[in-house]
Amino acid sequence: MKSLAELQKIKERALQRKRLGGQNARARIIVGMGTCGIAAGARDTMTAILKELEQRHIEDVIVTQTGCIGLCEYEPIVQVQVGSEELVTYGKIDTARVPELITKHIQGGEPVAEWIVK
Amino acid sequence: MTYRAQVLVGSAGEKAPAVEQALLGKIKELHLDQEIQVLEASTLGHPEQPVEIAVYPDGVHYVNVTPADAEVIVTEHLYKGRPVEPLRYREPQVEPLPAPSTKEVRVVLRNVGKIDPENIDDYIAEDGYQALAKVLTEMKPEEVIAEMKASGLRGRGGAGFPTWLKWQFARNSPGDEKYVVCNGDEGDPGAFMNRRVLEGDPHAVIEGMIIAAYVIGAHQGYFYVRAEYPIAIRTLRVAIKQAREYGLLGKDIFGSGFDFDLEVRMGAGAFVCGEETALMRSIEGERGMPTTRPPFPAVSGLWGKPTNINNVETYANVPQIIMRGGQWFASMGTEKSKGTKTFAIAGKVKRTGLIEVPLGITVREVVYDVGGGILDDKKFKAVQTGGPMGGCIPEQFLDLPVDYETLASVGSIMGSGGFVVMDEDTCMVDIARFFMEFVQDESCGKCTPCRVGTRRMLEILTDITEGRGQPGDIERLEKLGEYIKKGSLCGLGQGAPNPVLSTIKFFREEYEAHINDKKCPAKVCRALIEYTIEAEECIGCTRCARNCPVDAITGKAREPHVIDPTVCIRCGICQQVCPVGAVHVE
Ligand SMILES: Cc1cc2nc3c(=O)[nH]c(=O)nc-3n(C[C@H](O)[C@H](O)[C@H](O)COP(=O)(O)O)c2cc1C
Ligand code: SF4
Ligand code: SF4
Numbered sequence: 001m002k003s004l005a006e007l008q009k010i011k012e013r014a015l016q017r018k019r020l021g022g023q024n025a026r027a028r029i030i031v032g033m034g035t036c037g038i039a040a041g042a043r044d045t046m047t048a049i050l051k052e053l054e055q056r057h058i059e060d061v062i063v064t065q066t067g068c069i070g071l072c073e074y075e076p077i078v079q080v081q082v083g084s085e086e087l088v089t090y091g092k093i094d095t096a097r098v099p100e101l102i103t104k105h106i107q108g109g110e111p112v113a114e115w116i117v118k
Numbered sequence: 119m120t121y122r123a124q125v126l127v128g129s130a131g132e133k134a135p136a137v138e139q140a141l142l143g144k145i146k147e148l149h150l151d152q153e154i155q156v157l158e159a160s161t162l163g164h165p166e167q168p169v170e171i172a173v174y175p176d177g178v179h180y181v182n183v184t185p186a187d188a189e190v191i192v193t194e195h196l197y198k199g200r201p202v203e204p205l206r207y208r209e210p211q212v213e214p215l216p217a218p219s220t221k222e223v224r225v226v227l228r229n230v231g232k233i234d235p236e237n238i239d240d241y242i243a244e245d246g247y248q249a250l251a252k253v254l255t256e257m258k259p260e261e262v263i264a265e266m267k268a269s270g271l272r273g274r275g276g277a278g279f280p281t282w283l284k285w286q287f288a289r290n291s292p293g294d295e296k297y298v299v300c301n302g303d304e305g306d307p308g309a310f311m312n313r314r315v316l317e318g319d320p321h322a323v324i325e326g327m328i329i330a331a332y333v334i335g336a337h338q339g340y341f342y343v344r345a346e347y348p349i350a351i352r353t354l355r356v357a358i359k360q361a362r363e364y365g366l367l368g369k370d371i372f373g374s375g376f377d378f379d380l381e382v383r384m385g386a387g388a389f390v391c392g393e394e395t396a397l398m399r400s401i402e403g404e405r406g407m408p409t410t411r412p413p414f415p416a417v418s419g420l421w422g423k424p425t426n427i428n429n430v431e432t433y434a435n436v437p438q439i440i441m442r443g444g445q446w447f448a449s450m451g452t453e454k455s456k457g458t459k460t461f462a463i464a465g466k467v468k469r470t471g472l473i474e475v476p477l478g479i480t481v482r483e484v485v486y487d488v489g490g491g492i493l494d495d496k497k498f499k500a501v502q503t504g505g506p507m508g509g510c511i512p513e514q515f516l517d518l519p520v521d522y523e524t525l526a527s528v529g530s531i532m533g534s535g536g537f538v539v540m541d542e543d544t545c546m547v548d549i550a551r552f553f554m555e556f557v558q559d560e561s562c563g564k565c566t567p568c569r570v571g572t573r574r575m576l577e578i579l580t581d582i583t584e585g586r587g588q589p590g591d592i593e594r595l596e597k598l599g600e601y602i603k604k605g606s607l608c609g610l611g612q613g614a615p616n617p618v619l620s621t622i623k624f625f626r627e628e629y630e631a632h633i634n635d636k637k638c639p640a641k642v643c644r645a646l647i648e649y650t651i652e653a654e655e656c657i658g659c660t661r662c663a664r665n666c667p668v669d670a671i672t673g674k675a676r677e678p679h680v681i682d683p684t685v686c687i688r689c690g691i692c693q694q695v696c697p698v699g700a701v702h703v704e
Contacts, residue, residue: 067318069231
């Protein structure tokens with residue numbers, strides 16, 4: 001990095017990628033992968049989500065990770081955003097809950113009310 | 119005929135006929151057979167937990183029902199109309215949280231839980247590394263120090279030393295080989311604020327460190343992170359690698375001619391290694407034992423060179439202070455304690471976890487607004503702040519502001535942000551003993567008062583909680599505490615007596631009850647309590663006897679049960695399982 005201009009370029013590129021990703025993707029799934037999440041099984045949850053999407057041939061959903069959002073008791077925490085709707089935060093999403101989550105919220109567009117923590 | 123209620127018996131499970139028999143027998147005995155209908159069902163949804171009973175129209179399900187339980191359900195639920203809570207089945211579900219408190223403010227945690235920590239572009243998209251660019255291309259080190267001074271930022275690792283002043287000392291120390299160190303040892307039990315920042319937004323800490331390095335003139339820096347944080351260490355390593363690839367670490371950063379690089383060192387988890395001088399010995403490969411100050415690290419630190427050491431959270435604040443200005447930062451907080459602070463709220467509150475609040479918030483706001491209040495709506499007793507070297511703050515100080523000076527004025531400390539809330543069921547002597555056990559174990563042994571004194575204090579506290587307390591013990595603890603504080607080299611020994619001294623100060627009567635009356639008012643200390651069954655309340659359901667791990671309970675079905683105190687280990691399980699609350703503790 002030799003100049004501020006170079007940093008700005010990376011920033012623009014990153015922002016644009018985000019915007020484009022937002023346009024092309026039907027939804028975003030964010031899995032909390034801090035120590036608290038991983039201890040509660042977030043890795044398995046992440047694997048299950050990827051597997052489930054692949055099996056159903058859903059390719060326009062972006063899956064990313066993030067750190068701890070401060071509700072460690074409710075890990076694994078999964079956040080789902082469909083289109084430009086509000087981000088929904090789910091608690092205790094173990095592998096058993098993944099298929100239903102994807103069926104109802106990603107494919108059906110309806111959040112699963114009982115699992116929402118925030 | 120219309121029935122008032124229907125009881126369904128799920129027939130999955132061999133014992134279903136026996137349960138049904140018991141139900142019918144008891145219903146008949148209480149002359150309820152005209153009001154209540156018993157029906158057989160194949161399964162009621164939980165075949166893995168036979169035998170299941172469902173009571174309608176109430177919709178209450180009981181699982182793992184035995185014939186004896188069935189009788190209790192008839193007498194309690196069907197006859198008296200009170201569902202038997204301990205036997206009741208509840209769908210495991212996520213309890214919705216109360217709306218997040220508006221009192222939280224995110225500065226340090228602004229990106230944590232939002233960005234992907236393993237993707238540097240995510241950080242850059244959130245204006246990451248803009249502060250560094252500004253510092254390296256537009257600001258002189260003195261200007262950075264002035265901005266830091268205006269912000270009023272003080273160290274978040276415990277002592278609260280003004281960060282700008284620390285940087286200035288290191289900058290003014292002569293020498294061209296200098297170091298910056300980030301203290302990520304985070305040894306307080308129950309504290310994980312720093313881990314969260316390292317795992318969730320590592321570049322903010324890295325950016326803060328590079329700025330500090332530029333100010334003091336260092337070209338090499340070290341992260342010291344405990345080995346128990348493998349994910350934080352991995353995230354940091356990924357972040358450092360990505361920063362190197364972008365040339366944000368390495369040679370000639372932003373074309374300014376400034377070179378800087380970073381390495382991660384792992385600590386083996388000794389608590390004392392969080393103390394700055396011990397930490398630096400540990401990085402050098404020596405045994406992590408504190409050394410006398412002065413000389414301070416700013417003069418003679420790593421390998422005897424001028425070194426600036428700050429906490430993770432301290433560094434994470436720096437980029438934002440540069441971007442938004444020292445004045446903006448100083449607009450939050452109190453006169454002497456500026457900005458925000460992260461805390462790990464633990465203990466008996468509804469919302470435990472990690473929070474960030476402006477300094478100066480009252481203890482009450484943290485407990486009741488951010489923490490959601492005391493669990494089960496019990497009574498607040500005290501809060502322990504500052505970790506094992508902190509003190510307990512009782513109810514009368516609920517409205518005190520949380521800042522460095524105020525906490526110190528009531529015998530506690532800010533520390534790194536531990537915040538353990540205790541309710542009426544907490545024994546203060548037991549809590550003091552817990553922390554003393556921790557520091558006694560972690561004392562490095564260099565100073566006699568700390569090594570021997572903490573052991574002696576622990577022995578006295580153990581005696582008190584086990585019913586061997588003597589008159590004069592409280593005074594002995596106070597005297598020992600003062601000696602240890604005065605005669606110890608580092609903060610561990612100097613702070614070790616705090617939990618004991620502050621609980622003696624505010625809860626002396628609890629110590630006295632243990633010593634003089636051999637009673638634990640909170641009913642925690644096992645040697646001082648006894649479980650008994652009230653014969654008149656007991657319905658002889660046999661549940662307690664079946665659940666007692668040491669078979670201390672005897673009695674025939676339908677007759678009052680008795681606990682043998684010589685066998686009882688005071689685990690309290692009988693009290694939890696008794697459906698009618700007949701087990702009492704004294
Ligand atoms: C026994 C002991 C343990 C400590 N543990 C830590 C720790 O885990 N993390 C930390 O940042 N500071 C810890 N400190 C404080 C450090 O010695 C030092 O004050 C701090 O790292 C300075 O950074 P700051 O000015 O940013 O707070 C500890 C101090 C003592 C006496
Ligand atoms: S006070 Fe205790 S921990 Fe600190 S140097 Fe002395 S013996 Fe070691
Ligand atoms: S004391 Fe034991 S036997 Fe008596 S009602 Fe309670 S659990 Fe049943």
